[in-house]
Amino acid sequence: METNFDNTVERLLDAPCWVVDVLPRRAPKSEAGRFFAVEQYFLLEPRHKHLRWQFSDVLLKLNCYYDMLVKRSSVKEWVKNPSPAMLVAWLAECLHHEHLCILVDDGDTLITVSGGDTHITLYNPSNDLLGLVQQLVTASGLFLWKPEENQ
Secondary structure, eight states: OHHHHHHHHHHHTTSOEEEEESSSSOOOGGGHHHHHHHHHHHTSTTHHHHHHHHHHHHHHHHHTTSOOEEEETTOSSOEESOOHHHHHHHHHHHHHHOEEEEEETTTTEEEEEETTOSEEEEESOOHHHHHHHHHHHHHTTOEEEOOOTTO
16 A cells, blocks of 8 residues: 555555745756755754744644545555644654655645755645645745746
């Protein structure tokens, strides 16, 4: 069964994606130096803790509406609807040194969170899921944007 979920993740990584981010859109390549300095700032405490809480708020609230299958990069098994405390703990671990994959919307959408990143990526979200995520992201002080093709 795990292999089927892993195959689903591989397939969804090629699907169109949206980004939940601290920024409202991709920073211009010409400003990469400033962007990386700001990104590093958000990865230091206390900003990093605040970012973890923002991401946690979005994911916990989303779980009130959608089942979640969650897998950490350090563990082989998938967990359906982990407890709020468990999901927040995994997210905290992930933002330091792991990768988290979350399947929602009956496995049609993939959400990824990676250590060292200041964003979450949603692959193949339905319009309903995207609308809900937009509301949750806005309420948490984050932004939702779609990367332009060929960047």
